Amino acid sequence: MAERDRLVMRGIRKSxxxxxxxxxxxxxxxxxxxxxxxxxxxAGKTTLMNILFGLYRADAGExxxxxxxxxxxxxxxxxxxxxxxxxxQFLQVPTFTVVENIVLGTRLRNRPGLDLAGPLxxxxxxxxxxxxxxxxxxxxxDLPMGVRQxxxxxxxLYRGVELLILDEPTTMLTPQQVDALFASLKVMVQAGLSVxxxxxKLREVLAVSDRITVLRSGRSVxxxxxxxxxxHSLVRAMVGEAVDVDRSLLFARGEHEAALAQSxxxxxxxxxxxxxxxxxxxxxxxxxxxxxxxxxIVGIAGVAGNGQHALAEAVMAIRPRQGRVRLDGADxxxxxxxxxxxxxxxxxxxxxxxxxxxxxxxxxxxxxLGAHRRxxxxxxxxxxxxxxxxLARALIAEFNIQARGPEAQAGDLSGGNLQRVMLARxxxxxxxxxxxxxxxxxxxxxxxEFVYQQLLRHKRTGGATLLISENIDELFLLCNRIAVIxxxxxxxxLKRGQFDAYAAGRLMSGMPGQDAEAAA
Amino acid sequence: MSAVAAAPVRQRVALAVLNVLPYLVAVAAxxxxxxxFIALMGFDVARAYQTILFTSFxxxxxxxxxxxxxxxxxxxxxxxxxxxxxxxxxxGGEGQMLAGAIGAAAVGILLPDLPGLALLPLVLLASLIVGxxxxxxxxxxxxxxxxxxxxxxxxxxFVSFSLVxxxxxxxxxxxxxxxxxxxxxxxxxxxxxxxPRTTLHAGLVISLLVAAAAYVFVARTTVGYELVATGxxxxxxxxxxxxxxxxxxxxxxxxxxxxxLSGGIEVAGVHQRLIEGMQSNFMLLGLIIGLIAKGNLAAxxxxxxxxxxxxxxASAMQRTLAIPGEMxxxxxxxxxxxxxxxDRLRKR
Numbered sequence: 111m112a113e114r115d116r117l118v119m120r121g122i123r124k125s126x127x128x129x130x131x132x133x134x135x136x137x138x139x140x141x142x143x144x145x146x147x148x149x150x151x152x153a154g155k156t157t158l159m160n161i162l163f164g165l166y167r168a169d170a171g172e173x174x175x176x177x178x179x180x181x182x183x184x185x186x187x188x189x190x191x192x193x194x195x196x197x198x199q200f201l202q203v204p205t206f207t208v209v210e211n212i213v214l215g216t217r218l219r220n221r222p223g224l225d226l227a228g229p230l231x232x233x234x235x236x237x238x239x240x241x242x243x244x245x246x247x248x249x250x251x252d253l254p255m256g257v258r259q260x261x262x263x264x265x266x267l268y269r270g271v272e273l274l275i276l277d278e279p280t281t282m283l284t285p286q287q288v289d290a291l292f293a294s295l296k297v298m299v300q301a302g303l304s305v306x307x308x309x310x311k312l313r314e315v316l317a318v319s320d321r322i323t324v325l326r327s328g329r330s331v332x333x334x335x336x337x338x339x340x341x342h343s344l345v346r347a348m349v350g351e352a353v354d355v356d357r358s359l360l361f362a363r364g365e366h367e368a369a370l371a372q373s374x375x376x377x378x379x380x381x382x383x384x385x386x387x388x389x390x391x392x393x394x395x396x397x398x399x400x401x402x403x404x405x406x407i408v409g410i411a412g413v414a415g416n417g418q419h420a421l422a423e424a425v426m427a428i429r430p431r432q433g434r435v436r437l438d439g440a441d442x443x444x445x446x447x448x449x450x451x452x453x454x455x456x457x458x459x460x461x462x463x464x465x466x467x468x469x470x471x472x473x474x475x476x477x478x479l480g481a482h483r484r485x486x487x488x489x490x491x492x493x494x495x496x497x498x499x500x501l502a503r504a505l506i507a508e509f510n511i512q513a514r515g516p517e518a519q520a521g522d523l524s525g526g527n528l529q530r531v532m533l534a535r536x537x538x539x540x541x542x543x544x545x546x547x548x549x550x551x552x553x554x555x556x557x558x559e560f561v562y563q564q565l566l567r568h569k570r571t572g573g574a575t576l577l578i579s580e581n582i583d584e585l586f587l588l589c590n591r592i593a594v595i596x597x598x599x600x601x602x603x604l605k606r607g608q609f610d611a612y613a614a615g616r617l618m619s620g621m622p623g624q625d626a627e628a629a630a
Numbered sequence: 631m632s633a634v635a636a637a638p639v640r641q642r643v644a645l646a647v648l649n650v651l652p653y654l655v656a657v658a659a660x661x662x663x664x665x666x667f668i669a670l671m672g673f674d675v676a677r678a679y680q681t682i683l684f685t686s687f688x689x690x691x692x693x694x695x696x697x698x699x700x701x702x703x704x705x706x707x708x709x710x711x712x713x714x715x716x717x718x719x720x721x722g723g724e725g726q727m728l729a730g731a732i733g734a735a736a737v738g739i740l741l742p743d744l745p746g747l748a749l750l751p752l753v754l755l756a757s758l759i760v761g762x763x764x765x766x767x768x769x770x771x772x773x774x775x776x777x778x779x780x781x782x783x784x785x786x787x788f789v790s791f792s793l794v795x796x797x798x799x800x801x802x803x804x805x806x807x808x809x810x811x812x813x814x815x816x817x818x819x820x821x822x823x824x825x826p827r828t829t830l831h832a833g834l835v836i837s838l839l840v841a842a843a844a845y846v847f848v849a850r851t852t853v854g855y856e857l858v859a860t861g862x863x864x865x866x867x868x869x870x871x872x873x874x875x876x877x878x879x880x881x882x883x884x885x886x887x888x889x890x891l892s893g894g895i896e897v898a899g900v901h902q903r904l905i906e907g908m909q910s911n912f913m914l915l916g917l918i919i920g921l922i923a924k925g926n927l928a929a930x931x932x933x934x935x936x937x938x939x940x941x942x943x944a945s946a947m948q949r950t951l952a953i954p955g956e957m958x959x960x961x962x963x964x965x966x967x968x969x970x971x972x973d974r975l976r977k978r
Contacts, residue, residue: 448871
């Protein structure tokens with residue numbers, strides 16, 4: 111051991127009930143390095159970091175921080191050890207200013223009044239030094255997600271962390287913002303900090319990490335310096351034998367079947383001048399028009415919260431909307447959600463717990479939701495439970511849903527399994543149009559591959575797909591065309607062959623696209 | 631082959647035991663806890679519990695009495711559990727019961743000479759409809775304006791008390807009674823006795839049919855599925871095309887109809903007239919039954935019978951041992967508390 115490790119986690123085990131989430135994990139992080147922690151969903155990345163941050167207690171194993179054994183029982187103790195974590199969901203007070211959020215929970219001079227001048231200077235210096243531009247006096251709720259993340263990082267730096275954990279930090283960022291984040295991380299490690307960068311995205315981990323540890327099903331399968339790691343070796347380590355990497359769509363090189371042009375096909379879904387409001391009555395979608403042809407996958411790219419939810423719900427008539435929806439030429443604008451489902455629209459919502467599943471009902475209940483009034487599930491006024499259970503068992507097997515059976519409570523399932531339930535529900539309806547919102551979130555690589563194959567099957571049979579995703583790689587991989595949504599309006603479109611992360615990123619952050627720039 | 635088949639059966643039995651066990655523990659624990667109080671008050675715990683548990687089964691008459699008590703408890707529990715399946719709380723079963731009872735008494739008093747074949751169905755139908763209407767008002771307020779149904783259903787209970795008072799003292803009063811009471815209904819409107827030499831009336835059959843129908847409705851029909859989906863997650867139900875507000879309306883009105891019927895059966899089976907205070911505390915016990923059964927419509931009759939046994943035993947205990955019958959109310963409340971507690975513990 112040439113250098114002394116800042117952090118050593120050895121033999122870490124953690125079980126939730128009968129499920130071993132971590133089974134003897136080892137992780138060593140050196141001072142001044144960005145350590146990529148790579149793994150599919152359910153590999154145990156977040157669990158491991160939650161143990162380090164004191165949110166969970168390990169069943170076995172030891173943690174050494176700076177060479178000394180550490181028993182981290184709470185985030186406060188983690189912080190005292192110089193460990194900071196930026197979660198996927200930020201823990202922030204939207205009505206406070208940036209400064210107030212950063213100092214919240216630290217010791218402050220508050221006599222005679224709250225003195226924020228000192229902290230403000232310190233925060234401005236930190237922001238300057240690490241390249242984290244934000245206005246410290248702004249109200250946090252007014253800031254976009256990318257900036258709020260910088261605030262969250264500044265919060266950890268303000269507390270003097272030596273080891274910063276970032277849990278999937280790039281999910282809500284445009285490609286440009288990702289680059290800026292990586293630049294900041296590099297400055298931090300040059301200053302001697304260590305960063306643990308949790309991700310499931312290969313490209314990112316290869317772009318920024320000094321060393322990489324791969325987790326698979328609760329075990330650390332490999333740790334390698336960046337120079338020794340190749341994309342292929344990491345994929346192998348991540349998925350084991352579960353995916354045939356060479357024939358995989360997810361890791362496909364160059365063009366493939368998904369890219370086949372579909373311009374000659376008739377229009378299947380047409381949206382004309384759709385507008386809708388959010389629950390508070392503010393416009394969330396304005397004048398959206400687009401078509402999806404038979405056998406076409408059209409993507410909607412955008413930073414989360416720019417009207418994607420409103421678009422999906424407007425198409426499905428879940429919220430009141432203006433404009434027209436046509437299916438194979440027929441005007442369906444007057445139909446209610448149930449009738450749209452019956453006409454062959456299928457929907458996978460983004461928020462699985464709130465919009466997508468009946469947590470307090472059985473899997474069988476969940477798998478027929480929306481189709482429950484149609485044969486073969488219902489005959490007249492009565493449900494055909496034997497048919498439903500037969501189908502449910504088949505879907506559980508086909509979609510590899512880890513559950514006791516059709517009677518299992520949906521609420522007992524993990525997020526990834528629930529995602530599979532929603533996909534099984536949508537894909538088993540033989541729909542003409544699929545509307546999917548972040549369909550692969552929370553899935554492991556084998557399942558993502560499975561979903562992509564299913565989408566291609568749908569495409570081959572002439573189905574149309576509207577794929578709303580915050581994962582630009584996914585859109586580039588699958589889509590014939592991509593429309594970018596920004597503040598409820600179409601910011602621009604990209605055709606296959608012109609897909610470019612930076613062009614998409616500019617549109618996603620509201621900057622004019624290529625054409626406008628060329629004209630200017 | 632048999633070994634293969636035996637495994638799931640054993641699993642199912644194990645699962646069933648696992649599900650019932652917390653109930654048994656909760657019942658035992660609540661009896662133990664209440665026993666401490668009985669002992670502290672200086673009474674004989676063993677004799678008290680013997681009376682509570684076995685009075686109902688001592689003879690046919692006592693058993694009939696228990697079943698007569700079981701009928702309104704079962705119906706009140708269903709009136710609460712049906713809207714609960716959709717996630718709504720009907721705490722107006724009492725008012726709906728009295729409204730139904732008024733409807734039943736009105737028909738029975740106004741048409742006294744009709745033969746039983748005509749009058750009895752009319753009496754019961756009237757109670758059903760008036761009970762449904764009584765619940766329709768809060769249901770509509772919820773449907774149209776989203777007004778909280780807990781508040782409106784409960785407040786209507788108070789209205790119903792005054793209405794009973796008015797009907798029993800001003801519309802069809804029985805001056806001979808020393809208590810606000812109406813004149814008796816026509817003989818054709820009285821429910822027949824099921825077992826000779828007991829008071830057990832045919833309301834039992836009706837209530838069991840209603841319970842079976844409620845179970846089939848929720849567990850087997852398409853609308854019942856939509857109700858369950860709504861109760862499980864109204865937002866997701868709406869996203870998948872279910873008209874959740876309509877189901878709120880429907881389930882509350884159905885609950886009101888069942889509660890109203892319980893009033894009609896009390897009039898036609900027990901009192902043969904409308905009496906102030908006839909609602910007893912059936913609704914409160916119905917809520918407890920519904921909650922102990924966790925809204926499971928198949929479990930409601932079982933729990934209702936158990937509570938009926940406790941109630942009859944409690945009166946006997948009060949009569950023969952002079953132990954306050956309220957002790958049993960404590961036991962019932964403790965059972966509920968212990969079951970809720972065991973749920974919490976299991977989730978840990």
